[in-house]
Amino acid sequence: MIQQAEESKSLEPKKEYFIGFDSDGSVFDSMEIKHQECFCPAFINIYNLQGVAKIAREVWNFVNLYSKSRGINRFQAVLRATDLLKSRKELNERHLLCPDTNELRAWIERETKLSEASLSLEVRRNSHPHLRQALSWSREVSIAIRKIVRNIPPYPIVPEILNRASGKADLMVVSQTPGADLKREWVEYDIVKYVRLIAGQERGTKSEQLRFASVGKYDKNKILMIGDAPGDLAAAQANGVLFYPIIPGAEEKSWKRFSDEGLERFFTGKFSGNFSDNLLADFDAALPENTPW
Incomplete structure (x- = not known):
């Protein structure tokens, strides 16, 4: 992991601009299938939530798809989901225990690289059953993703945008998905050729990935992060760089606006101000903070 971070730090600019x-959920329309068919079924199975499967699915989808926590790291998602499950009366009514996630x-809280590989190393040191449970869940998710998630091309306009953008900007994938899955997906559709680096969860948080790869190497008004989740915005804000939202439920419209207007505004220094402010307002309104129950 240290070597991977150093690789990001050593990435030298070749272009004047940088886009992460x-x-x-941004380049690929993969959030629904991954969470509905991979993450959530494994959550119900490994954490023994079969008796409240409908409630567990509602909670999981709210955390990971339909709220401001959309896009959080997979292990943080388990914590958030189990915390919310405790507020559901159905568990008490059915005499079911909420999963214990204290370990x-x-x-x-102490790990900086929240990846399956890091958790595996932790389990070797501390074979607590609840840590082993989390690792089993993560592995089941990864197996399901490799088995199920295929035939999902990028949003139609994205390859053309990557081609145009790569002419003036160094491009990088900034993600909390495991790196091997990212590489497989970007290679499958021949868009890996446009990016300088693919950073997955093994390379730290999105904020760290952005900082290591771009901050101090490019003018901050020439660094842009593109994403569909509040965590992507937070990463941009933490580094003082620009952000373009891919709004959940309006992804293709968001990409078209970026192609028609946003990319050129970024390259000509006209991105900040009313254009950016209006985008962020629309993004903030797209996902709720509070649960509907």
Whole structure:
């Protein structure tokens, strides 16, 4: 992991501009299938939530798809989902215990690289059953993704945007998806040729990835992060760089506006101000903060 971080730090600019692209839900329409068919079924299975499967699915989807926590790291998602499950009366009514995630929480609080590989190393040192449970869940998710997630091309206009953008900007994938999955997906559709680096969860948080690869190497008004989740915006804000939202539910419209207007505004220094402010207002309104129950 240290070597991977150093690779990001050593990435030298070849162009005047830098653009970081989130992958799941931004470049690829893959959030729904991954969470509905891979993450959530494994969550119900490994955490023994069969008796409240409908409630567990509602909670999981709210956390990961339909709220401001959309796009968070997979292990943080388990914590958030189990915390919300505790507020559901159905568990008490059916005499079911909410999963115990205290050991996972402690690991998350002290670990800087929240990846399956990091958790595997932790389990070798501390074979607590709840850590082993989290690792089993993550592995089941990864197996399901490799088995199920295919035939999902990028949003139609994205390859053309990548081609245009790469003429003036160094491009990078900034993601919390495992790096191997990212590489497979970007290679499958022949768009890996446009990016200088693919950064997955093994390379730290999105904020760290952006900082290591771009900050101090490009003017900050020439660095742009593109993503569909509040965590992508937070990463941009933490580094003082620009952000373009891919609004959930309006992804193709968002990409068309970026192609028609946003990319040129970025390259000509006209991105900040009313254009950016209006985009951020629309983005903020797209996802709720509070649960509907």
